[in-house]
Amino acid sequence: MIVAFLGSLGHCIGMCGGFIVAYSSSKIDAKSSKFRQFTSHAFYSLGRITSYILIGMASGALGSVVAFSTTSMGYFYFFIGIFMVFMGFSLMGKIRFLTSLESSLATNDFVKNIFSHLIHSKSIYSFYGLGMLNGFLPCGLVYFFAVSAATTGSILWGGFTMLIFGLSTMPALLGFGYIVGFLKGSGFREIMIKIASIVIILYGIYMSYLGYMSVVSGLK
DSSP states (O other), X not given: OHHHHHHXXXXXXXXXXXXXXXXXXXXXXXXXXXXXXXXXXXXXXHHHHHHHHHHXXXXXXXXXXXXXXXXXXXXXXXXXXXXXXXXXXXXXTSSOSSHHHHHHHHTOHHHHHHHHHHHHOOOHHHHHHHHHHHXXXXXXXHHHHHHHHHHTTXXXXXHHHHHHHHHHHHHHHHTXXXXXXXXXXXXXXXXXHXXXXXXXXXXXXXXXXXXXXXXXXXXX
């Protein structure tokens, strides 16, 4: 929850801010009621969370297949931990581990066509569709939590892990329109990204250590 919340104040604002600005300016009438505006943003967030839960369930199912012995689970944890360390450094901007992947799908013609259809629709459910589309786009924090979901080895707990992630990112994205000026200035966003990245790196090192110990104990 801490990583997700801090990451939402930094990385998510940068990644999802464009979506929010786009649909807020083209789909939400400034004269509409506060309830209508809140409902629109809430449907968008629910769409994102739905995608995250599906990703978590799929990751948990994958983890349950991989984890068929203590030794194999150890190797799985070890390499996942290394992957998390690289993700942390990438989020911090030290390496270009995720940048090209994050931008590839966002500029895909198929994705752009779906986005164009949803952005021009006035239906309240189109906000939900935009949220789902955004949820499936490549994102470093989503990768981190999807990997965490995979380590649960369970469809149920994998989905729950991603549910927690989605709920923890809601406050920042729901309030984005009100605090965007503050988040973009004074280096606040960069500080939050660095803190979240450090936590991810430390957790990745811990995961690798657990994997190493499992492999060692399994080989004895």
